[in-house]
Amino acid sequence: MHEENETARIEAFSDGVFAIAITLLVLEIRVPSHESVAASGLARTLVALWPSYLAFFTSFVMILVVWVQHHWIFTQVRKADHLVLYWNGLLLFVVTFIPFPTGLLAEYLLHPEARVAASLYTGNFLLVTLVFHGLWRHVSKGGRLLAANAISSNRDEAARITKHYQLAPLLYLAVFVLSFISEIASIVSCLLLAFHFALRGWPTSAT
Amino acid sequence: MHEENETARIEAFSDGVFAIAITLLVLEIRVPSHESVAASGLARTLVALWPSYLAFFTSFVMILVVWVQHHWIFTQVRKADHLVLYWNGLLLFVVTFIPFPTGLLAEYLLHPEARVAASLYTGNFLLVTLVFHGLWRHVSKGGRLLAANAISSNRDEAARITKHYQLAPLLYLAVFVLSFISEIASIVSCLLLAFHFALRGWPTSAT
Amino acid sequence: MHEENETARIEAFSDGVFAIAITLLVLEIRVPSHESVAASGLARTLVALWPSYLAFFTSFVMILVVWVQHHWIFTQVRKADHLVLYWNGLLLFVVTFIPFPTGLLAEYLLHPEARVAASLYTGNFLLVTLVFHGLWRHVSKGGRLLAANAISSNRDEAARITKHYQLAPLLYLAVFVLSFISEIASIVSCLLLAFHFALRGWPTSAT
Amino acid sequence: MHEENETARIEAFSDGVFAIAITLLVLEIRVPSHESVAASGLARTLVALWPSYLAFFTSFVMILVVWVQHHWIFTQVRKADHLVLYWNGLLLFVVTFIPFPTGLLAEYLLHPEARVAASLYTGNFLLVTLVFHGLWRHVSKGGRLLAANAISSNRDEAARITKHYQLAPLLYLAVFVLSFISEIASIVSCLLLAFHFALRGWPTSAT
Numbered sequence: 001m002h003e004e005n006e007t008a009r010i011e012a013f014s015d016g017v018f019a020i021a022i023t024l025l026v027l028e029i030r031v032p033s034h035e036s037v038a039a040s041g042l043a044r045t046l047v048a049l050w051p052s053y054l055a056f057f058t059s060f061v062m063i064l065v066v067w068v069q070h071h072w073i074f075t076q077v078r079k080a081d082h083l084v085l086y087w088n089g090l091l092l093f094v095v096t097f098i099p100f101p102t103g104l105l106a107e108y109l110l111h112p113e114a115r116v117a118a119s120l121y122t123g124n125f126l127l128v129t130l131v132f133h134g135l136w137r138h139v140s141k142g143g144r145l146l147a148a149n150a151i152s153s154n155r156d157e158a159a160r161i162t163k164h165y166q167l168a169p170l171l172y173l174a175v176f177v178l179s180f181i182s183e184i185a186s187i188v189s190c191l192l193l194a195f196h197f198a199l200r201g202w203p204t205s206a207t
Numbered sequence: 208m209h210e211e212n213e214t215a216r217i218e219a220f221s222d223g224v225f226a227i228a229i230t231l232l233v234l235e236i237r238v239p240s241h242e243s244v245a246a247s248g249l250a251r252t253l254v255a256l257w258p259s260y261l262a263f264f265t266s267f268v269m270i271l272v273v274w275v276q277h278h279w280i281f282t283q284v285r286k287a288d289h290l291v292l293y294w295n296g297l298l299l300f301v302v303t304f305i306p307f308p309t310g311l312l313a314e315y316l317l318h319p320e321a322r323v324a325a326s327l328y329t330g331n332f333l334l335v336t337l338v339f340h341g342l343w344r345h346v347s348k349g350g351r352l353l354a355a356n357a358i359s360s361n362r363d364e365a366a367r368i369t370k371h372y373q374l375a376p377l378l379y380l381a382v383f384v385l386s387f388i389s390e391i392a393s394i395v396s397c398l399l400l401a402f403h404f405a406l407r408g409w410p411t412s413a414t
Numbered sequence: 415m416h417e418e419n420e421t422a423r424i425e426a427f428s429d430g431v432f433a434i435a436i437t438l439l440v441l442e443i444r445v446p447s448h449e450s451v452a453a454s455g456l457a458r459t460l461v462a463l464w465p466s467y468l469a470f471f472t473s474f475v476m477i478l479v480v481w482v483q484h485h486w487i488f489t490q491v492r493k494a495d496h497l498v499l500y501w502n503g504l505l506l507f508v509v510t511f512i513p514f515p516t517g518l519l520a521e522y523l524l525h526p527e528a529r530v531a532a533s534l535y536t537g538n539f540l541l542v543t544l545v546f547h548g549l550w551r552h553v554s555k556g557g558r559l560l561a562a563n564a565i566s567s568n569r570d571e572a573a574r575i576t577k578h579y580q581l582a583p584l585l586y587l588a589v590f591v592l593s594f595i596s597e598i599a600s601i602v603s604c605l606l607l608a609f610h611f612a613l614r615g616w617p618t619s620a621t
Numbered sequence: 622m623h624e625e626n627e628t629a630r631i632e633a634f635s636d637g638v639f640a641i642a643i644t645l646l647v648l649e650i651r652v653p654s655h656e657s658v659a660a661s662g663l664a665r666t667l668v669a670l671w672p673s674y675l676a677f678f679t680s681f682v683m684i685l686v687v688w689v690q691h692h693w694i695f696t697q698v699r700k701a702d703h704l705v706l707y708w709n710g711l712l713l714f715v716v717t718f719i720p721f722p723t724g725l726l727a728e729y730l731l732h733p734e735a736r737v738a739a740s741l742y743t744g745n746f747l748l749v750t751l752v753f754h755g756l757w758r759h760v761s762k763g764g765r766l767l768a769a770n771a772i773s774s775n776r777d778e779a780a781r782i783t784k785h786y787q788l789a790p791l792l793y794l795a796v797f798v799l800s801f802i803s804e805i806a807s808i809v810s811c812l813l814l815a816f817h818f819a820l821r822g823w824p825t826s827a828t
């Protein structure tokens with residue numbers, strides 16, 4: 001079996017999972033019940049749903065960034081061994097899980113126990129960066145699985161990715177810690193980091 | 208990395224999101240409860256769900272048009288820079304959001320506050336045309352990102368798209384304003400505009 | 415733009431919609447509530463869900479057949495004009511709608527008004543065959559849109575499809591009429607016809 | 622029609638269904654209600670959802686394994702006849718059904734009738750292995766549908782798959798029987814077997 005086809009298949013399947021996960025997020029924003037609308041009007045009820053919109057938007061941007069970064073890593077990979085499959089499966093697992101903490105945060109951000117929801121939410125993203133770290137560490141170790149051009153001319157690119165995946169978990173760890181102090185601040189930090197990371201891994205030749 | 212592959216990847220991921228969003232819409236049509244059926248019979252209960260069918264059909268046609276027009280723009284694009292990624296991400300965001308105002312309209316079209324639901328619904332489509340306008344404005348500016356044939360022989364096509372995306376936001380702005388006067392009229396206008404725009408961007412060579 | 419790419423894009427998008435619609439069907443089978451389980455036990459509650467399983471299975475087979483037949487038609491098509499887009503959009507519409515009558519049938523097959531649910535369910539499939547009929551009639555008319563080999567060597571194949579799409583709507587019309595006499599008989603007929611049609615359009619060279 | 626394209630189309634459609642099924646699983650983990658959170662706190666309510674996480678994780682790994690093994694079989698197949706279509710359709714059916722027993726297990730694992738839920742859950746996986754067995758038996762019979770290289774150089778690979786699909790149903794039958802003795806033990810066995818089988822079929826050249 002041709003190895004490039006193998007990584008292409010992993011990428012296509014993963015892209016499918018990312019596209020579905022990002023589109024399912026909207027199902028967590030519930031159409032308000034007639035009771036709540038009767039109590040305070042439709043417009044005010046919709047405004048009061050702002051935690052749902054914030055959670056939806058933040059998770060949307062995060063999954064979009066995961067899609068870009070997943071591709072970034074796989075542009076450097078020539079062949080996939082069994083551990084790549086395991087690491088990639090683990091990544092898909094933590095990404096498909098995202099709609100649950102998103103729905104939880106939307107429901108409980110204004111609740112006295114919002115801290116629990118926010119720490120699960122930011123903790124999930126911390127896990128995503130840790131799995132990315134592990135995946136990249138495995139494929140780049142010794143250059144055995146890297147594409148030839150990744151080893152020669154693109155060595156700088158591999159070094160950039162390595163640096164990126166050493167930094168990202170530390171930043172999301174800080175966000176996770178922040179979630180115990182201020183829920184809103186931790187969500188906004190998640191969003192800002194996602195915007196910052198959105199472009200990492202996109203070919204610089206096109207800038 | 209080859210640039211054409213980059214735009215192909217953006218198109219494939221976006222097509223996946225459009226296909227999922229268009230298929231999720233039906234989940235907003237709820238099977239009627241046994242209580243409401245006991246009160247007025249199954250046939251009459253199903254007829255009374257017509258706002259759900261109207262909202263489903265209108266959103267379905269809109270997303271189909273987005274799919275066609277997204278492809279129209281990308282046939283002209285040779286390479287994607289970071290801002291293309293941001294604009295495209297914003298487009299995916301406003302499209303994946305569509306099931307929520309669709310469900311809201313289905314639930315509240317016959318409610319005294321239907322105006323709120325209709326203006327959110329038509330406002331969402333106005334946003335879609337504005338994002339398309341911004342995306343096209345960015346990729347066509349100076350011809351830097353356009354395909355070679357788009358610059359030479361297909362200059363007319365680029366001019367057609369430019370004209371189209373100057374007009375579309377104005378028309379949907381009118382629909383949005385109309386939603387404050389008559390909800391039904393604004394939804395029907397949405398639908399008629401969608402039918403009108405359905406074919407823009409489809410290769411004229413095939414007509 | 416190359417025409418073959420156009421039909422390939424229509425096929426890929428449609429395949430995506432079919433794959434999602436077929437997988438969403440299971441969401442219509444609801445996990446039974448603790449109240450109903452407390453009343454009659456989990457095993458008996460699950461057995462009592464048989465209308466859900468029957469509706470799920472029938473719709474699953476129907477969508478699988480739609481997928482095979484859609485491909486059958488497009489193997490004969492060389493280029494797509496605007497009306498092909500409209501006909502295909504209409505087909506996607508009636509297919510993405512399937513989960514709603516499926517859920518309705520699952521919920522109301524044992525209800526005194528089951529006839530309404532069964533006629534909507536079988537009526538939806540009648541619509542599917544009518545849209546297929548219209549789509550094929552349009553693309554085959556005058557051979558203008560057919561592939562060159564469809565016109566010369568595969569003329570028999572085109573004739574087979576024509577004959578098929580003249581027969582199918584009549585058979586599903588009979589099933590629709592039957593739904594007013596016996597709901598169960600009409601669903602089982604749907605299923606038997608689907609099994610019968612499952613293989614039409616699959617390349618005979620491979621048999 | 623080119624036969625390789627036919628099996629490629631079956632694989633692409635099946636991959637789409639697997640990607641959607643694996644991503645839909647998370648919808649079975651429900652955001653806890655405000656009532657249950659008011660009773661015991663958000664953190665404890667989330668911990669009490671562990672049957673949901675266990676069911677989600679186990680089904681996730683199972684579908685991932687199905688994806689890998691489906692590809693394994695199709696790397697050996699040169700052409701698809703009608704019975705391959707039927708067998709593959711049956712496989713898609715038992716896989717798209719998975720979210721239902723998963724939701725059932727999540728809801729009833731701690732219920733006195735957990736045995737019913739666990740036996741349906743493990744029984745579904747037993748069915749998956751039986752369908753794989755039937756699919757492989759059909760395509761490998763007489764080598765008529767196998768790729769040329771599968772017949773000559775890869776004969777060992779075909780023999781490996783045959784052996785694998787003779788063993789797998791027996792192991793899952795044991796798990797199914799175990800579900801009548803200990804629900805938890807049967808779920809954990811499912812998971813362990815899935816981990817064990819995760820790598821079967823992945824090209825050994827890449828190890």
